[in-house]
Amino acid sequence: MNFEYTEKSKALQARVDRFMQDHIFPIEQEYYEFVEENLWQIFPGQEQLKELAKAEGLWNLFLPKEYNDFSPGLTNLEYAPLAELMGRVLWSSQIFNCSAPDTGNMEVLAKYGNSAQQEQWLKPLMAGKIRSAFLMTEPAVASSDATNIETSIVRDGDEYVINGRKWWSSGAMNPDTKIYVVMGKTDPTAQRHVQQSMILVPAGTPGVKVIRPLKVFGAVDSPEGHAEVELKNVRVPASNLLVEEGSGFAIAQGRLGPGRIHHCMRLIGAAQRALDLMCVRVAQRETFGKRIADYSSIRQDIAKSRCEIQQARLLTLSAADKIDRFGIKGAKDLIAMIKIVVPMMTCTVVDRAIQAHGGLGVCQDTPLAGFWLYGRSIRIADGPDEVHMYQLGRNTVKSMMKA
Ligand SMILES: Cc1cc2nc3c(=O)[nH]c(=O)nc-3n(C[C@H](O)[C@H](O)[C@H](O)COP(=O)(O)OP(=O)(O)OC[C@H]3O[C@@H](n4cnc5c(N)ncnc54)[C@H](O)[C@@H]3O)c2cc1C
Structure with missing residues (x-):
């Protein structure tokens, strides 16, 4: 396994990061305030941001290169770190036309749709119009x-x-x-x-x-x-x-492979940002005559979080690499592993960051509460933890019996 990112992926990482620094982080809170006060309305600057991302070539990057003309040409492994960068702001992936559930639906239409279905629905989805x-x-x-x-x-x-x-x-x-x-x-x-x-x-x-x-x-x-x-x-x-009658289950199975990489990498981005925020916060505040950062319990929380994020990241990259080389079927155990590990890791890391922020951590002034909700929901959405454990356990016993 070689997880050294390609030059193409590294260049895109720098560009996605720049875009987020310039256009997303500065309005992160403003976005949340608008959508909370104006239910079911689109943030006024959103279409403009999407056009900007499109013009910069930061568009539809999720769709793997086997989709030829529809795809900007990245592998799952090349896209994974870009999803991590987007995950630092919960609403940002839609600006790059890389958000669920559209990504899964676009993949379904690109893979299984006929040309009329692609013309009517895939094209406007890929253009970000619907x-x-x-x-x-x-x-x-x-x-x-x-x-x-x-x-x-x-x-x-x-x-x-x-x-x-x-x-x-x-x-x-x-x-x-x-x-x-x-x-x-x-x-x-x-x-x-x-x-x-x-x-x-x-x-x-x-x-x-x-x-x-x-x-x-x-x-x-x-x-x-x-x-x-x-x-x-x-x-x-x-x-x-x-496709045809009776193919629904197979389509549903295929839909979820790359989608799980995307969710997991976004969650890793959220966990990493939570840890970054925690480090800054504890370095700035003092209790009982000491910086909070200097308490051993806090340092342990930071160290454990750093280890757990990196473990989850490497596991997810290895799942992405396996999908690229062996397809969804060949990567199914790793896909189950990341679905079990990453949302739980995110909940744990974000919970530590919330604790270290005190009251600030549970209110709307940081993205932490939203990160925790995302991690907790994904433990159920896309199949509950137990279902993935049930299947992974079964596959593990089966492979042992074969050996
Ligand atoms: C935020 C969010 C977004 C979602 N988005 C979508 C969406 O866009 N489209 C869509 O169709 N669905 C969506 N879902 C639904 C989600 O996929 C389902 O909730 C999930 O598949 C579980 O189904 P269920 O709710 O019917 O729970 P049930 O099937 O009733 O399961 C309940 C619980 O039973 C236990 N359980 C089940 N099987 C096993 C097992 N084998 N071993 C041990 N315990 C087990 C687990 O604890 C599980 O959580 C979303 C859910 C959430 C929370």
């Missing part, structure tokens, strides 16, 4: 097992009719979200992993009702939001189906 949501999870069933999904997708002439109720549909509250990738069942009698299909449903199709935004520990995450959505007799053309 956004998207991924509707898989359902309130009525334990959705960490995707085979439980109950939404029905029934063929009727040259249309499909969709009925079901989804929730945790991230991005569905965003006024720019124009397309949903919906997972449901086309044949509940088929074998377990080929009952499911994915279909494209334009926002605003009759029968689609956005019921309410769900709160993440009290925050609505405006303007993206995480919506509960009802689908009642929703009719879309049969040509909106992705």
Whole structure:
């Protein structure tokens, strides 16, 4: 394994960092204040920033080079440190058109969409003109097992009719979200992993009702939001189906590999920034006649955090490298490992930083509370920790029995 970044990646890291220093950090707080006070509205300077990032070639960098014409040509390993840099400000990846769930949906459309679907939906997504949501999870069933999904997708002439109720549909509250990738069942009698299909449903199709935004520990995450959505007799053309009936489960599996690298590297960026902020804070304040930085317990927290961040970073880079060389299937154990390790590490490191900041750490004046919420949510989103442990444990025993 060689994790020395390529010259191309290093040059882009410098440019992404410069962009963030010049354009993102200076308005970080202003952004949060706007979206909190103006629910479901887009920050006024956002489109201008996106145009700037696009003009500087810092655009769609997430899409790996096997996507040829659609891709700016980076490997997952080359992109990973860029995602880390973006992770230092929670809302920044959208400025580079590199934010979830659009990245996963763009990959799905680039890999599985036909040319008409790509023309209608992938192109505007890649241009940053619209956004998207991924509707898989359902309130009525334990959705960490995707085979439980109950939404029905029934063929009727040259249309499909969709009925079901989804929730945790991230991005569905965003006024720019124009397309949903919906997972449901086309044949509940088929074998377990080929009952499911994915279909494209334009926002605003009759029968689609956005019921309410769900709160993440009290925050609505405006303007993206995480919506509960009802689908009642929703009719879309049969040509909106992705690939063919029964391919939904396989598409869902493929969608999550690089997406997990992105989430994990952004979380590492958040953890690193939390540690940086902690170091500055404890060096500046004194209690009982001593700098807080000079207490042994604080130094231990800093040392442990530095070790844990670097362990997580190297593990994630090795997963990215393995995807590049052996595909998602070949990297599946490492992908499970990072999903188990990184969000938990972020929660631990950010928690130490919050503690060292005292009251400041829990209020809105630092990004720390938001970082902790991100880490804690990702322990459930994209599959709960236990599901990844269950699968990794099973694969580990299997490989031992083979040996
Ligand atoms: C902030 C956020 C954003 C999200 N965004 C999206 C989105 O955009 N689109 C979407 O479709 N979904 C999204 N989700 C939903 C998320 O993917 C699901 O919540 C997750 O897959 C778990 O499904 P569930 O909530 O039905 O929990 P359940 O399946 O009911 O599981 C509950 C708990 O059971 C335990 N459990 C389950 N299986 C096992 C096992 N094998 N071994 C041991 N314990 C187990 C775990 O503790 C698990 O947390 C989001 C969730 C959050 C919190």
